[in-house]
Amino acid sequence: MPELPEVETICWRLRHGGHGETALVGRTVMTVHLPDPAVVVGDARLLTDLLTGATVTAVWRRAKWIVVDLARANGATATALIHLKMTGDVHVRAAATAAPRFVRLAADLDDGSVLVFTDPRRFGHVELCVDLDAAFKGLGPEPLDDAFTPLVLRQRLRGRRPIKATLLDQAVVAGLGNIYADESLWLARLHPLTRTEALSDDDVVNLHRSIRHALRASITASKDELAWRYANRGAPSPFQVYDRGGEPCLRCGTSLSTTTVAGRTTVLCPTCQALPAV
Template sequence: MPELPEVETIARFLREGGRGQPPLVGARAAGVEVLWERTIAAPSPAGFAARLPGAVLETVGRRGKFLWMAWDAAGFLVVHLRMSGDLVVVPPGEAPPKHSRWLIRFDDGRTLAFDNPRKFGRTWLVPDLQMVVGHLGPEPLDSALTPADFHARLQRHRRQVKPLLMTQTFLAGLGNIYTDEALHRAGVHPQTRAHCLSPVQAARLLEAIRAVLQEGLAMNGASIDWMYRGGGFQNAFRVYHRAGEPCLTCGTPIERIIVGQRSTHFCPRCQSLMKCEV
């Protein structure tokens, strides 16, 4: 379940607790089990399992779609959920999820499980967080990113805007759902060439990106299929997964096309493809 709002929701839960569960921050790791070795990107699975026991979880944060956990004596545990990952706190005595790829046992009896049916997720244990997230573009919600900066960054690319927005070195955190929603909100066709967007359109697009992310965050992200954390954003989709249904703005049927190999949903009337000479 992994775009920025979903990852942030998980980080928030580990940090602060919720739904009757206490925070995980403050707990001490007792043991580690690696159930699918290829999920550990660095160090070796054995090194990963050996370094954590005895360490106390101090902080949990997010950068782009990466979730990180800082430990008092073991550095940073960094997780990328990819398509189907989730981090689950299992109460004492309960069984971890069926598709758990690693488990961290805590000395209070709880277990942190990395649930990941499609094995795409990756985990790192590193001394410096930047070793994993250093290549990422700016955080979309960081006010240091101004509309003028955003426009200047768009000007550097001739690509279709949708795949560009999903490129994590360009902007960190957007995925297929929030990109489609933001483009609709901004009235921008997903295949518009990035450098063709005017300063006004760029500002409107940045504003739309922030609005959909904030809306997702306020609803604890989106819950689809087998992944459920109580998120509600799936009930607020305006275009995603709504092919054939009327646009909530103008009533025109939403279309579904493939852009950059990803399923793409848009309103052909609200998001017409404008001419661009340059």
């Protein structure tokens, strides 16, 4: 499931191209194809009409949303939001390449390339956004923004809850999911069930650093690693703990254990991440 780094990487590709793909920003949409109209939340006809003839002026990310800013020839602007959910992916391919499977929305672009939204599980969706503030109301701070300091994290962690469940709450910090919660907690040597009120100031500083490190390390990952996170086909895992239950801890060699925390499969090192006595 794509989390902040995956969505950020996809946005970067849409802005800059690369890896055999062309950039989306600057392109004008010629024709929209909707093989699966259920991908659109709201009025699919209105979305198609607004996209057709519009030029993409920017692509950016908020939490796990892809935000696509559009300008029309008459000067009007619009914004489309894409959420990839479990298995969604968005990319621009050369028209000459074979059409991928599971296409839910495609758009022919003015340079002959094609914007494609694929999603085997069909949970992802696209919608028009008329009010960004309302759409993103309730989301916590972006963990890579300068404004996200250890003090801000400390304030957001107020309340008596286990730390992993707290990190998964998008109102606390935006963009973290199961993968990066586990990675961050392993880096910070914190047990996922540690109560937030038991965290020392040093723990919070350490956790803040660990969250950023896990996210940044992943954003600079290669396309192969991004593909791994979607397909998991035999390549070595790019992660420290996620999906590595039973393998040795990369820090101490103890066998990593798998458990369920906050309803999610959770991997941790029982030695490095001891649960503090209350």
